[in-house]
Every structure is written in C-alpha cells, then in structure tokens.
Amino acid sequence: MQMNKGLFVVIVLAIIWIISFSITNIIGANYSSENKIVIVPINGVIVPMQGDYSLFGEEKTVSSDFVKRLDGLEGDNSVKAIIFEINSPGGTVVASKEISDRVKKLKKPNIALIREYGASGAYWIASASDYIIADELSVTGSIGVIGSYLEFSDLFKKYGIGYERLVAGDYKDAGSNYRKLTKNEKNLLQKKLDIIHNRFKQDVAMNRNISADAIDGIANGIFYIGSEAYDLGLVDQLGSKDDAISKAKEMAGIKDAKIIESKEKKSIVDVLSKLSNTAFYYAGKGIGSTFVKNGFNIQA
C-alpha cells in the first residue's frame, strides 16, 4: 500500500513536469527569438535620489534608479538598442554626470532623442550617447552651470531681523541667504562653478568630437533651437521618434524589433508610501531648513 502511495505521488509529479515542459516549448518557440528596442524616458529635473518625490509635483529622473535600469537593459540579451527619449531641462551636476558616465559605458547601440527640450545636464547625458536626434524646434544646448540663489538680507533688515554670524572657518556660511557675499567669497564660488563648467565642456567636446576652441564658443550657457544645434554639430540628425527607431534598427543591424516603452510601474502602495514619506520628510524638515534649501545650489 505504501509503495502504491509513493508511485501515485511520482506519477502526479511527472504529469505536472510533462505539462509544464510541453507548454514551455509552445510559448518559448514564439517568444525567445524576439528582438527588442527599449525607449527609456528622461523626464523632468534630473536628481540623485528619490527623496524629493512629490505626488502632484513635476516629473523627475532619479539618477540612481536610472543607472540600475540601464544595468538591467545591458544584461538583457534580447534588448538590441536603447533610445533615450529626453524631455528635461537638466538637473543637479552629480546626477547628470552619473547618468552621462553610465550611458558612455553602454556597449549596446544607443540614441538620444531630444523632443521638447534636452538642455544643460540633459544635453550632457545626450552627448554621451552614440547618436543624437532632435526635433528641429526643440530646445537644447545650454551648456553652463548655475549657482544663483535668493538673498534676503535687505528684506530681513527692513523687518528688523538680524543675522548673528557664528562660524569657525571664514567661508563656512558663504552662500547663506541671510547676508550678502563678500568679493572674496563671490570669486571663490565663481571659481568652483568654473571648475564644473570646464568639466562639463570637456566632456561634451570629447563626446561630440568638438575642438576646445569651438566648444568655448558654443558652451556659453545659451540654449539652441534644434536646427541651430544641428548646424553647430551638437546633434547628428533632425527628426522624430520614428526616425530614432529606424536609426536604432540600423545601428543594431536588425530589420524587425518589438518597441518597448519603458516606464516605471507604480502601484497604489508605492504612491501611498512615497506620499507618506514626503509628508514626514517635510514635517521634519521645518521652515528654517526650507530657507537653507534656497541657498547656494549648483545645477547643470
């Protein structure tokens, strides 16, 4: 009787295995050979962390998540090419550079498609891709660094609010909202912006094969309309998403591919948890630190 019980169990398991093996062959035959071109969006401000997520706020591209996503696509054999669909005014220096560095290391053919705008840090990322396509009326370029901020000292003076300066280290509060910069401090902060700007320029010049002299003339912070950017060599082609897909197929050497619009899936649990995180974050942050946030903040 015990033997029969064992035999029965083995038969049941064998039936399940045979069914799953057969279904695998049927589904797998249709699926495994499919080539994919993945369109990855770069929307809104480029930031390094998820912390500033806002349910009703503007869209953001988080560099750490983005790099992870590219790692995944790089390891996926069925993905033959990647298109970055850019609608971003730029973002923080480090976040933009992180994504740009990762894009540069991609081994798969990749194309930057600048649609509405791909300026500053977003252009830094685009320049790292293999090929840039921009709409002729898009806004791009803006190769510069900004560190401007609001300074309230005169307003505070008007209302009798004083700033008691207590620092160890002369420059510790350079860039504070509550007092004007000294000439020395202004020079110092300007030098730092120049260091970042030079790095930005060098990277773009190297990525786009533009000479050092030429980049100095282009990278003065001004933005360019797509057609102007094409004339200056900042983009390779003027065109649309369809052009980008055709070019991606050509670069990957494939005729047909499934086009996947990659987007981050958000469940209701994600949204609620992020919403509560944001609420707690701002509750803890307080009014004082909100002022500090308006201080010296470098963006590309």
Added chain:
Amino acid sequence: MKKIKSDFELLMPRRAGFWRRAAAFIIDLIIIYAVTSPLTGLLAKGIGLQDEFSISTFKEIFSRQELFYGAETMVILVAAVMALAGLFYWSILEYSLKQSIGKMIMKIAVKSQLKELSIWQVIARNITKALAVTSLSIIFLIDLLYLLFNKNRQRLSEVLSKTEVCNADE
C-alpha cells in the same frame, strides 16, 4: 496536575498547528517550483536574464518591471500555468491520499467536516494557495489572516469548503 482528556478529545484528531502547516506549505512550494522548472526557466529567459532561473530571479523580475511591457503576455501565461499546476498538485494528492508531500513529511492530513472528502472541496480549499504560487496575492493573505485569528485554526477557504487540517500521527 495532569489534565485527563475526555473521550471526545481522545477520539478526534487534533487540528494541526500553524508552524507545522507553514512548513508543509513551504515544502510543497519547493516541490511545485522544482517540477515546473521548465516554465520558470522560460520566465527568466523571457525577461532577458542571461542565466537560468535561480533563487534571485524573482528579485530580478521585480527590479526590472519595465520589461514586463514587452513580456507581459508571456509572464501572465506562465503565471497562470504555474498556478494551475499548483492547484492540480494539491487537489489530486489531497483528494486521493488526504495529504500532499509537505503534509506527509509534517504528518498532517486534510479532513472533511462532511461525510466524505469530495474533489470540489479540495479544489475550493486550494484555489487561494494556487494563486500564491506565482505571487503573494491579497486573497491568500486574507485567507491566512483568517487562520491566525480563528480558534478552529482554519483558513477562510477551509471554512467555506468545510475542511480542516489535522495531525495525522494521533
């Protein structure tokens, strides 16, 4: 002072405890994953993983959800077949032997609160478990929570199917 068991308690097998049942469920899950390994391998390949299915595959799947847009039909198909395989495994074994492999090892068995255990009773009691094979569904969690707060140690689907799980070694 040692409590003397009543005739009723001596005659009726005790309902199986939570941890014993949980261990049996985990053993069964491992067996189901093993026998459906061709499917899980396909799932891994379908979302573009270079290696075959491994313990980290599910983590990979959830960290690369964007690829579901290309593979969602296949993922849904595979998930459905795996859930059906789980339902078949539990239902056939429990109907025929009153025990799955996990239950045999943990020495527990399914009993009907009616006269005989019917195939419809075992299917009804195993639907939520089958859904849990591919994802931790909310229905299974409700089913499980009911067991934790129910003095008869029955899942909601067991109450509805008029079945219970008892110790087989008494």
